[in-house]
Amino acid sequence: MRAAFELFTVQGYEGTTVDDITAAAGVSRRTFFRYFPSKEDVIFPDHDSVLDRVRWYLGASANTEPVFAVAEAARLIFESFVATPEQTLARYRLTREVAVLRDREVASVARYERVLSDYLRSRLPKTSEAALAAHVAAASFVAAHNQVLREWLRSGGATDPHPALDVALTTVADLITPLIARSSRQSSQSTV
Amino acid sequence: MRAAFELFTVQGYEGTTVDDITAAAGVSRRTFFRYFPSKEDVIFPDHDSVLDRVRWYLGASANTEPVFAVAEAARLIFESFVATPEQTLARYRLTREVAVLRDREVASVARYERVLSDYLRSRLPKTSEAALAAHVAAASFVAAHNQVLREWLRSGGATDPHPALDVALTTVADLITPLIARSSRQSSQSTV
DNA sequence: TGATGTCTGTCACTCAGTGCCACTATGGTT
DNA sequence: AACCATAGTGGCACTGAGTGACAGACATCA
Known part of the structure; x- marks a missing residue:
């Protein structure tokens, strides 16, 4: 991995x-190829x-407030990036330039999103309103x-990103909570 | 393309x-390879x-309400899929099974999202609050x-998806509008 | 000493994708 | 009629990613 990163930064990925x-x-x-399924890996x-x-965490938070759990899951993902700043930064520089790698990154982010929405769907009634709310959330x-x-990566990883993360997550949580609450109520409403 | 789709559905993509x-x-x-840059294409x-x-549409809507414009852009994308149902359905079946193609699909969706958020950012003050709002929106x-x-694809493209789309877009618009409005005000607030 | 399992290297192969060159058909020019 | 430009196509050789099969090295345990 070290050899690969050094060569990538000197010669470029495709080079x-x-x-x-x-x-x-x-x-x-x-x-x-025994250790990495592909060059991208x-x-x-x-x-x-x-x-x-993340899956494990969400699996264990069946009793906590759903929106809170998802916010914490996002924080978990965030921490995994921040934990190894040099590597994350090097990867960021590469993914900015090489389309294949950017696509790969995007794909893995989509997998995170999928896990979050699956969890939310499992915590909400099986209505299409709830499904929409889960995906949007x-x-x-x-x-x-x-x-x-x-933003943190663009700054070169210099500043502490946690305050900004707190602001962002609470902003979204405040935004999303009523939507989720409404879609949870939807089922009992139809029962009434 | 016709030959490719027929073979894919019979032998599979990788096969x-x-x-x-x-x-x-x-x-x-x-x-x-002169017509398609890669097999995926x-x-x-x-x-x-x-x-x-979509870029063109958003470029022309510099005077319309930003959230409305983005919703219409999303509708534009939606229509492009619904316009060719058989092809979209065949593609859907393939992307569900083949990981490479799913990743590719996800990547192109990310490009749409990028265009939308770029537009919103251009219509909002250059604060980090506004940037967050733009991306979330x-x-x-x-x-x-x-x-x-x-949902439409899972149903086999049988029903008319437009009512559901209207509901979904207005739901999100109602959700997002106050967030965007707040982040637009943010700059004038700091001037005061 | 022998049996077992894990890690590694070598080799040969398939297949995606690219660069280069040659051929052909078409349409316009003089 | 001979001449050219150009677009589309095919052939060929090559690089590079990824895979499957096999064999050797080594450590462990009986």
């Missing part, structure tokens, strides 16, 4: 072959584990997360 | 080589043109759009 990486790392080509090593952690939290993260 | 497609279509391999032919149309509209589209 670096897997052979280059393995030669620099002193392993064989075959070994590389060298850059996104821990997305799966974070996704699992998940998308809003992810958007807030992304916005704060991007 | 179909470009050679298969070109043989079925009666053209050479080289010709294929056979399935997403008109995303770029739709994106351009764009994400919410896209989420609403996606939700209605998915």
Whole structure:
């Protein structure tokens, strides 16, 4: 991974072959593909584990307030990026330039969003209003997360991003809570 | 494209080589790659043109109410999918099964979202509050759009999706409008 | 000493995608 | 009629990602 990042920043992503990486790392080509399913995956090593952690967290928060749980899940994702600033920054620089990597990043963000909306849907009545609310809520939290993260990355990771994250998450929570509450009530309303 | 879709549905995406497609279509391999930058692009032919149309629409709506304009832009995207139901349905079935294609779809949705949020940011003061509002708003509209589209596709494209789209867009518009209004005022507030 | 399992390297192969060159058909020019 | 420009196409060779099969190295345990 270290060899790959160094080569990517010098030669660019497309300008670096897997052979280059393995030669620099002193392993064989075959070994590389045993540890990374594809060349792109060298850059996104821990997305799966974070996704699992988020799933686990949400699975354990069946009794907490749904909107709060989702906000905390977003915070969890955020922390996983902030925990390794150099790596996150290097990845950010690469994903800005290389379209394939940006698409990959976007895809993994979409997976986070999916996990959040699935959780919300599981906590809400099975109406189309609730489904809409769940998707909008998940998308809003992810958007807030992304916005704060991007701003932080653009600043070079210098400042403490947590105050901004708090503001963003509470803003979205305040926005979303009534929508979720309304869609939860919807079912009891139809029963009445 | 027709040959490709037929082969994809029979043999699967990964099970179909470009050679298969070109043989079925009666053209050479080289010709294929002149029309489609990659194998994936056979399935997403008109995303770029739709994106351009949305950009154009938003570029022309500098005087309309921003939230309304974004909602209409989302409707524009929606219409582009509904206009060709068979193709959209076939694509939907493929993207559900093949991860590469799903990621590709997600990436193009992200581009739509980007266009919407860029527009909103251009219509709002240059504060971080406004930037957050813009991203959340764009994400919410896209989420609403996606939700209605998915529901429609799951139903097999049988019902008329427009009533559901109207509901979803107005729901999001009602939700988002105060947020946008607040972030617009923010700048004049700081002047006071 | 032998059996087992894990990690690694080598080799050969498929397939996506690109660059280069040659061929053909068409339409317009003199 | 001969001449040219140009757009579309095919052929060919090449790079590079990714995979499957096999064999050797090494540590562990019996």
